[in-house]
Amino acid sequence: MGTSFVGRQTELALLESICSNAIAEETPSAVLISGPPGSGKSRLLTEFSSRQRGLRPLRMAGYEAGNRVPLAAAADLMRELSKVSEAGAMLSELLFEPAPAKHSSLEPLRIFEAARRALLGFADPLLLVVDDVQWIDELSVALCAYLVRTAVTEQTEFIVIAAGRSSHETIVFWDSLIKELGTERVTSIELGPLEREDAVQLVRQVAPDSSPERAAELWSRAKGSPFWIGVLARGDERVNLAGLGSDASRVLALLAVTTRPLAVSECAGVLGWDDSRSERAVAELGRSGLVVRHALSHGVAHDLIREAVISELSAPGRRELHAALARWFEHHAETDVHLLHEALIHRREAGADLTAVALRVLQSPRRRLLGRGGLHELAQVADSERLAEPVGVALRIAVAQLASELGDQQIALERWSHLASVVMDPTLRATAFLAASQAAMRVVERKEEAFPLLELAQSQSTDDPVIAVEIQSHRANLLQVVKHEAEEGRRVAFRAAERARELWGQPPVEMTERERDAYVAALQVAFDAAVVEEDGPAQLGIADELTHVARGSEEGVVWADHDRAVGLMFAGRMGEAIDSGRRAWTRAHERMLPMLMLTSGANLLSMLIDAARLDEAGDVISECIELEQRVAGTAERLAMGKVGNYSIHDLRHQAWLSHGDWRDAIASLEREISRQQEPHFRMHLHWHVFVWLARCGDRKRVDEIDRHIAASHEDAVAADCR
Incomplete structure (x- = not known):
């Protein structure tokens, strides 16, 4: 039976004061409540939250079995955000639709942007209550930091009240709040003993x-x-579990093993009962005070109770419950990567085979959410010596593919190279050697390995036409980017595009997703070659082709508009170019594709500046810089591929030099040079400085001009630009 809240009046008053100040100042704040198990952290959170009337409550909660499951702690928060009219629709589509489109890319940053937009859809001040910080998964911690960063930028009334035991994970969470808010906006409350x-x-x-x-x-x-x-x-010397009925004891053991709340129907499903039997058992546990309600679910009232229950369970009993949970999660998961990952964890604890569920995890459309931690976990499963050959190969291919998708090129290179050395099928060997070559191209210190690996891919006796086109497209990329053989690269690129046209039509009639991706890649490398060769008609023709071929590809249609804008600009059709560039930017914005927003934004900006549309350029600059700050942090600079010679900050200074005080712009450029770590972008910043000093400065600045010319040359060499 529950008790009313007593004590902790000082802490409650401090929390009330912090919230009042945050609302009055329209500035986000955070509090971290810490203390040993049993000190009343969760109860204080619940009491404070229940007293708030002017704040919109949101909730995150960690649980032990979910600390390796991406966004497990944020599940309730995400569902609440997805209900926000209009703004939450994209989040709902990305996370909760049962079968997301295969062509739809899904990565944490996109989820974060969708959550941000939904958060800003609330009109009321927001209170995010975070319980059991010590069990929160890494991606949920990163999401919380992203939302706090949003609140800082937008000056939103957003208060985070978190509670957790002292642990490494709690320190990480605390540090993330300090980084975003500063020490003056983050308060620590350490719960001591209750007053007598x-x-x-x-x-x-x-x-x-x-x-x-x-x-x-x-x-x-x-x-x-x-x-x-x-x-x-109550007269006990320890947590008293005696006197419970057998059904109540069984449900309590289940809730202790799963470590997270379950609905009555979920308990019934796992145990093979009807709902009424489960309801009676849960009601008995509620009356005893051993279980508490969480929205529509029920969970063990305290970690210390859970520990007591676990200590009384036999090892076979624990394994049996883990196995039942694994079966239930697998049955209901479909393609849900979170439930599949939980099933994997429970299978491991049950001592059961992990192969089938690991493969389902790796085939989930949302697998990118697993991050590098999930990649390493699944790699261990794939590398098990006990795996039968067909299944083992399938798992290792899926792990290598995930490494490529996550951009972990070093691991991708190693895993694809190993696969190529052990598989016998020539098509698989060609695929593995090609993927290894693509990874090597992106690892600076190993890019010279890319060509030998490509030759090995070419040497395999495979009649797969898709691989043949992919090999040609990659060869063209290597010739242009690594070997700097522009003419030969152009010939190979155009041959790849022509072969794709022969295979799949111009325009294509019907293609598989794999064929479409190969066709798009061939056209894209041909377009890039046409840009390098300054072949305007070819640029426009290929861009128009891309518009047809990329249909059905969420990112492909954005790239098609992006490329068409480049071609139109080269042809001198500035108005049409800006329209196409704006369309790419708008689509990327609507579909919440953050990196494409930055890329298409830079492309649009360069055209707006050339057209002297500086007011519109200013709006795009502001949004791009805000996005970059959310993604990389305020002191960082991102280097995006395929944005030509420009970064957002390069373009910002171009606009500033064109309609502001050139002296202030030069001073800002000097500061920007010190921040920009990418030599390819930094050399252009040096270029702007020496050009504008030469135009506007006097003879006293000759040495300064020479210094920037020399620095620009050094960066050009470092960036391998010729």
């Missing part, structure tokens, strides 16, 4: 006949821990 008078009141609630002396004795024995005061007041 409050403990007496608590004992009298649990055991009304207790004398003040008896209550004081229990307070002393419990060392002020509210949890243990309650246990001792």
Whole structure:
């Protein structure tokens, strides 16, 4: 049976003050409540949250089995955000539709942007309550930091009240809040023992006949821990699980093993019961105070209760429950990467085979959310020596593919190279050697390995036409980017595009997703070659082709508009070019594709500046810089591929030099040069400085001009630009 809240009035008053100040100042703030198990952290969170009337409550909660499951702690928060009209629709599509489109790219940054937009759809001040920080998964921590960063930028009334035990994970969470808000906006509350008078009141609630002396004795024995005061007041020396019916004991054991709340119907499903039987067991546990309600679910009332339950379960009993949970999650998961990952964890704890569920995890459309931690976990499964050959190969291919998708090129290179050395099928060998070559091209210190690996891919006796086109497209890329053989690269690129046209039509009639991707890649490398060769008609023709071929590809249609804008600009059709560039930018924005927003934004900006549309350029600059700051942090600079010679900050200064004080712009450029770590972009910043100093400065600045010319040349060499 529950008790009313007692004590902690100082802490409640401090929390009220922090929230009031945050609302009054329209500035986000955060509080981290810490303390040992049983000190009342979660109860304080619940009490404070229940007293708030002017704040919109949101919730995150960690649980032990979910600390490796991406966004497990943020599940309730994401569902609440997805309900926001209009703004939450994209988040709902990305996370909760049962079968997301295969062509739709899904990565954490895109989820974060969708969550951000939904967060800004709330009109009321927001209170995010975060419980059991020590169990929160890394991606949920990153999401929380991203939303706090949003609140800082937008000056949103957003208060984070978190609670957790002292642990490495809690320190990481604390540091993330400090980084975003600064020390002055983050408060730490350490819960000590309950005051004696409050403990007496608590004992009298649990055991009304207790004398003040008896209550004081229990307070002393419990060392002020509210949890243990309650246990001792009931007459127990430890958590008392005796007296429970067999069904209630079974449900309590299930909730302890899963470590997270489950709905009544979920408990029934796992145990093979009907709902009414499960309801009766949960009701008994609720009356005993061992289980509490969380929205539509029920969970163990305290970690100390869970630990007591686990300690009384036999090892075979734990394995049996883990196996039942794994079967239930697998049955209901479909392609849900979160449920599949939980099934994997429970299978491991049950000592069961992991192969089938690991493969389902790797085939999930949302697999990118696993991040590098999930990649390494699944790699260990794939590398098991006990795996049968067909399944083992399938798993290793899927792990290598995930490494490529996550941009972990070093691991991708190693895994694809190993696969190529062990598989016998020539098509698989060609695929593996090609993927290894593509990864090597992106690892600076190993890019010279790219050509030998490509030759090995070419040498395989395969009649797969898709691989043949992919090999030609990649060869063209290598010739142009690595070997700097522009003419030969152009010939190979155009041959790849022509072969794709022969295979799949111009325009294509019907293609598989794999064929379409190969066709798009061939046209894209041909377009890039046409840009290098300054072949305007070819640029426009290929861009128009891309518009037809890329249909059905979310990112492909953005690239098609992007490329068409480049071709139109080269042809001198500035108005049409800006329209096409704006269309690419708008589509990337609507579909919440953050990196494409930056890329298409830079492309649009360069055209707006050339057209002297500086007011519109200013709006795009502001949005791009804000996005970059959310993605990389305020002091960082991103280097995006395929944006020509420009970064957002390069373009910002071009606009500034064109309609502001050139001296201020030069001074800002000097600061920007010190921040920009990418030599390819930095050399253009040096270029702007020496050009504008030559135009506007006097003879006293000759040495300064020479210094920037030399620095630009050094960066050009470092960037391998010729």
